[in-house]
Amino acid sequence: xxxxxxxxxxxxxxxxxxxxxxxxxxxxxxxxxxxxxxxxxxxxxxxxxxxxxxxxxxxxxxxxxxxxxxxxxxxxxxxxxxxxxxxxxxxxxxxxxxxxxxxxxxxxxxxxxxxxxxxxxxxxxxxxxxxxxxxxxxxxxxxxxxxxxxxxxxxxxxxxxxxxxxxxxxxxxxxxxxxxxxxxxxxxxxxxxxxxxxxxxxxxxxxxxxxxxxxxxxxxxxxxxxxxxxxxxxxxxxxxxxxxxxxxxxx
Amino acid sequence: xxxxxxxxxxxxxxxxxxxxxxxxxxxxxxxxxxxxxxxxxxxxxxxxxxxxxxxxxxxxxxxxxxxxxxxxxxxxxxxxxxxxxxxxxxxxxxxxxxxxxxxxxxxxxxxxxxxxxxxxxxxxxxxxxxxxxxxxxxxxxxxxxxxxxxxxxxxxxxxxxxxxxxxxxxxxxxxxxxxxxxxxxxxxxxxxxxxxxxxxxxxxxxxxxxxxxxxxxxxxxxxxxxxxxxxxxxxxxxxxxxxxxxxxxxx
Amino acid sequence: xxxxxxxxxxxxxxxxxxxxxxxxxxxxxxxxxxxxxxxxxxxxxxxxxxxxxxxxxxxxxxxxxxxxxxxxxxxxxxxxxxxxxxxxxxxxxxxxxxxxxxxxxxxxxxxxxxxxxxxxxxxxxxxxxxxxxxxxxxxxxxxxxxxxxxxxxxxxxxxxxxxxxxxxxxxxxxxxxxxxxxxxxxxxxxxxxxxxxxxxxxxxxxxxxxxxxxxxxxxxxxxxxxxxxxxxxxxxxxxxxxxxxxxxxxx
Numbered sequence: 001x002x003x004x005x006x007x008x009x010x011x012x013x014x015x016x017x018x019x020x021x022x023x024x025x026x027x028x029x030x031x032x033x034x035x036x037x038x039x040x041x042x043x044x045x046x047x048x049x050x051x052x053x054x055x056x057x058x059x060x061x062x063x064x065x066x067x068x069x070x071x072x073x074x075x076x077x078x079x080x081x082x083x084x085x086x087x088x089x090x091x092x093x094x095x096x097x098x099x100x101x102x103x104x105x106x107x108x109x110x111x112x113x114x115x116x117x118x119x120x121x122x123x124x125x126x127x128x129x130x131x132x133x134x135x136x137x138x139x140x141x142x143x144x145x146x147x148x149x150x151x152x153x154x155x156x157x158x159x160x161x162x163x164x165x166x167x168x169x170x171x172x173x174x175x176x177x178x179x180x181x182x183x184x185x186x187x188x189x190x191x192x193x194x195x196x197x198x199x200x201x202x203x204x205x206x207x208x209x210x211x212x213x214x215x216x217x218x219x220x221x222x223x224x225x226x227x228x229x230x231x232x233x234x235x236x237x238x239x240x241x242x243x244x245x246x247x248x249x250x251x
Numbered sequence: 252x253x254x255x256x257x258x259x260x261x262x263x264x265x266x267x268x269x270x271x272x273x274x275x276x277x278x279x280x281x282x283x284x285x286x287x288x289x290x291x292x293x294x295x296x297x298x299x300x301x302x303x304x305x306x307x308x309x310x311x312x313x314x315x316x317x318x319x320x321x322x323x324x325x326x327x328x329x330x331x332x333x334x335x336x337x338x339x340x341x342x343x344x345x346x347x348x349x350x351x352x353x354x355x356x357x358x359x360x361x362x363x364x365x366x367x368x369x370x371x372x373x374x375x376x377x378x379x380x381x382x383x384x385x386x387x388x389x390x391x392x393x394x395x396x397x398x399x400x401x402x403x404x405x406x407x408x409x410x411x412x413x414x415x416x417x418x419x420x421x422x423x424x425x426x427x428x429x430x431x432x433x434x435x436x437x438x439x440x441x442x443x444x445x446x447x448x449x450x451x452x453x454x455x456x457x458x459x460x461x462x463x464x465x466x467x468x469x470x471x472x473x474x475x476x477x478x479x480x481x482x483x484x485x486x487x488x489x490x491x492x493x494x495x496x497x498x499x500x501x502x
Numbered sequence: 503x504x505x506x507x508x509x510x511x512x513x514x515x516x517x518x519x520x521x522x523x524x525x526x527x528x529x530x531x532x533x534x535x536x537x538x539x540x541x542x543x544x545x546x547x548x549x550x551x552x553x554x555x556x557x558x559x560x561x562x563x564x565x566x567x568x569x570x571x572x573x574x575x576x577x578x579x580x581x582x583x584x585x586x587x588x589x590x591x592x593x594x595x596x597x598x599x600x601x602x603x604x605x606x607x608x609x610x611x612x613x614x615x616x617x618x619x620x621x622x623x624x625x626x627x628x629x630x631x632x633x634x635x636x637x638x639x640x641x642x643x644x645x646x647x648x649x650x651x652x653x654x655x656x657x658x659x660x661x662x663x664x665x666x667x668x669x670x671x672x673x674x675x676x677x678x679x680x681x682x683x684x685x686x687x688x689x690x691x692x693x694x695x696x697x698x699x700x701x702x703x704x705x706x707x708x709x710x711x712x713x714x715x716x717x718x719x720x721x722x723x724x725x726x727x728x729x730x731x732x733x734x735x736x737x738x739x740x741x742x743x744x745x746x747x748x749x750x751x752x753x
């Protein structure tokens with residue numbers, strides 16, 4: 001078993017040509033040469049694994065660094081996202097979406113970090129989503145079920161929260177057209193796992209899979225986030241994801 | 252139902268005259284016009300809702316941005332708090348209180364952010380709480396009950412924590428006179444919800460209501476925090492708040 | 503009882519000679535004189551308590567400020583750690599370790615903060631751990647048990663996470679020689695408590711105690727972290743620590 005491990009590590013730690021990390025920090029070798037080695041080895045290799053596209057990995061990572069409020073990580077990750085096929089309008093919508101799912105201040109810090117990146121790439125307002133865009137059609141039946149559940153559970157505690165969850169989130173934000181529902185779900189699930197918020201994972205992981213996220217992709221979201229949100233958050237997501245997967249495949 | 256929603260959104264999203272947000276970020280329109288629209292619509296409207304005064308909303312928001320360690324949000328929220336009737340001495344005590352309930356570093360970052368605001372407003376030391384102020388009277392019976400519970404649950408694990416919880420928190424910090432016990436509770440509950448720390452919500456929400464926070468106010472604290480601490484933290488607070496509300500009204 | 507408390511407070515709040523905090527912030531007296539008094543009283547006293555050495559308290563505090571991503575706390579705490587006997591190579595390994603247990607961005611921010619401290623102290627690369635150091639021997643039996651458990655619980659959800667947990671963490675990171683397994687465990691447990699991640703505390707607290715952390719030290723880790731990670735995180739750690747302690751002493 002030891003030789004397999006050695007082999008796997010050798011492969012994992014070899015510098016991945018053409019995939020030089022955009023996170024490399026000049027200070028790293030002066031403080032933690034081992035961390036730099038992991039970065040050029042396992043972390044670079046992570047982005048090339050099957051199961052989740054590089055574009056989706058960027059969506060997940062961007063959601064993680066915004067949710068965890070890490071402005072120093074944002075410039076490199078925002079550039080990487082734009083280089084990997086995340087459109088400027090999508091990045092803009094991810095930031096807007098996370099104002100509600102990670103907190104207002106998180107989105108404000110992300111907008112501050114994104115502004116110079118958008119400027120350096122000449123991204124103008126006409127490439128951004130309209131403030132008031134025509135909304136995607138609402139699945140009324142699904143929304144009625146969701147609203148009934150929230151009314152029953154949240155209504156007796158916070159009528160204001162019930163109202164905003166309907167009017168601001170599910171009848172507005174989620175229907176904005178510049179981020180596909182599947183990607184909006186991917187952002188939401190990534191935010192929940194990154195914040196250690198497992199309680200809402202069942203609802204949103206089911207919704208993500210209803211919106212087209214595959215089980216293989218969801219699996220890789222968790223192992224990708226182990227690196228960007230820490231192992232404990234990834235491990236905490238496992239039992240709830242497992243329950244979702246099992247219920248969806250139960251006969 | 253659709254027309255009601257449209258109406259509600261139109262109202263919600265109309266710029267609220269005289270309530271222009273102090274959070275407006277110059278970069279926002281260049282990155283996320285939709286987020287700017289939400290900020291000028293739903294977020295500004297939030298602050299004018301019944302159920303919780305603007306002053307209390309500031310206490311809650313200040314607690315959220317300190318607990319979530321968001322220095323970039325602090326200057327605008329500290330100014331807003333002072334403008335909404337939070338006294339300098341109260342803001343000072345909120346920061347001191349959160350050293351214990353959010354963590355020492357959070358309070359240090361808040362003090363750094365508050366110093367220039369206090370300077371720009373000419374707030375001098377004589378407007379601040381004394382370092383060693385005469386304490387409010389202790390409710391000995393209540394404190395004996397609290398101490399007994401903590402001794403029983405925490406004592407076998409961490410005698411040091413038992414001692415500090417009594418001597419530093421409940422027999423000192425909580426009795427400092429420049430922040431009313433009801434407001435101290437409001438800060439504590441807001442911090443717990445903002446950090447996703449639901450385990451201590453039952454004790455502190457009960458204490459808050461014993462100290463005068465109404466159920467309607469507690470309800471609005473949760474829906475207000477949905478914006479500043481993210482929807483997941485608000486939703487996680489709901490079932491524990493519900494249990495507290497129900498036990499308090501049980502015959 | 504009141505006189506005991508008064509006495510305890512008097513002792514606790516007296517400036518501890520020769521232990522002037524390196525955290526003192528020039529702004530503090532202009533914002534929160536009470537907080538400054540607590541800092542010079544209870545916080546300085548905390549570092550001198552029996553049960554946990556000053557060096558270990560530094561390991562715990564450094565883990566807390568990295569996990570909680572508080573760069574403004576890092577310079578003083580990194581200097582204090584080096585002054586208290588944490589070797590530069592150990593600090594370097596703590597940062598590397600937390601890339602995995604707190605998140606990549608946390609370690610990057612810590613490396614940024616450590617670089618000028620290492621420079622000011624003339625710490626050169628030859629004092630740092632090698633990027634690829636010869637590993638400590640693996641306890642194969644223990645590792646086989648761990649791997650089997652993870653395979654069973656995580657395998658059906660995320661095979662990638664299973665693989666990395668084995669190859670990158672337990673067969674590589676944990677075996678790096680420049681941080682003793684007991685200290686690596688101390689860092690991990692401190693990170694879990696600081697992040698409110700109680701789910702993984704049982705595994706890692708047991709491992710820490712297997713690696714030599716005493717029950718008295720674990721107790722003091724919790725009461726120390728009450729200050730640096732906030733009371734709620736310390737209280738949330740208590741019931742899981744209690745269960746670990748009780749199971750280990752059960753006949």
